[in-house]
Amino acid sequence: xxxxxxxxxxxxxxxxxxxxxxxxxxxxxxxxxxxxxxxxxxxxxxxxxxxxxxxxxxxxxxxxxxxxxxxxxxxxxxxxxxxxxxxxxxxxxxxxxxxxxxxxxxxxxxxxxxxxxxxxxxxxxxxxxxxxxxxxxxxxxxxxxxxxxxxxx
Numbered sequence: 001x002x003x004x005x006x007x008x009x010x011x012x013x014x015x016x017x018x019x020x021x022x023x024x025x026x027x028x029x030x031x032x033x034x035x036x037x038x039x040x041x042x043x044x045x046x047x048x049x050x051x052x053x054x055x056x057x058x059x060x061x062x063x064x065x066x067x068x069x070x071x072x073x074x075x076x077x078x079x080x081x082x083x084x085x086x087x088x089x090x091x092x093x094x095x096x097x098x099x100x101x102x103x104x105x106x107x108x109x110x111x112x113x114x115x116x117x118x119x120x121x122x123x124x125x126x127x128x129x130x131x132x133x134x135x136x137x138x139x140x141x142x143x144x145x146x147x148x149x150x151x152x153x
Contacts (some may be wrong), residue, residue, distance in 0.1 A: 009061075012054040019047040 020044070 009057050012050055012057070016047055016050045016054060019043065019050065141148055
């Protein structure tokens with residue numbers, strides 16, 4: 001960072017501000033100071049020149065920054081380009097679809113297997129219950145026919 005005394009824009013701006021403040025003070029005290037209007041005009045012209053110089057410096061700096069930014073933008077725009085190969089894109093899409101289909105197939109097979117095992121277990125239990133119910137019905141009917149025989153005697 002440059003000290004203030006080495007930077008021409010700051011120096012010029014400070015000088016112009018001090019000069020304008022002096023002019024304002026002189027205009028207020030013009031009659032008492034005894035200054036002539038021609039001296040004030042000279043000072044005002046010098047201040048105007050300094051301000052013009054400062055504005056010119058700032059404009060040059062802005063133009064330089066604009067030009068550098070435009071060059072950087074142009075270089076960045078022309079330096080990179082994206083190339084898309086439709087065949088590669090289709091190949092990757094097909095591979096992704098095949099992977100998804102394979103994963104879906106595995107999940108469906110697992111669900112079918114689990115459902116089949118559950119149905120087999122339920123079928124066995126139903127057969128067992130039916131068998132037990134049938135045995136109980138036969139023993140009950142055999143027991144009631146023995147009781148009936150006893151009563152008939």
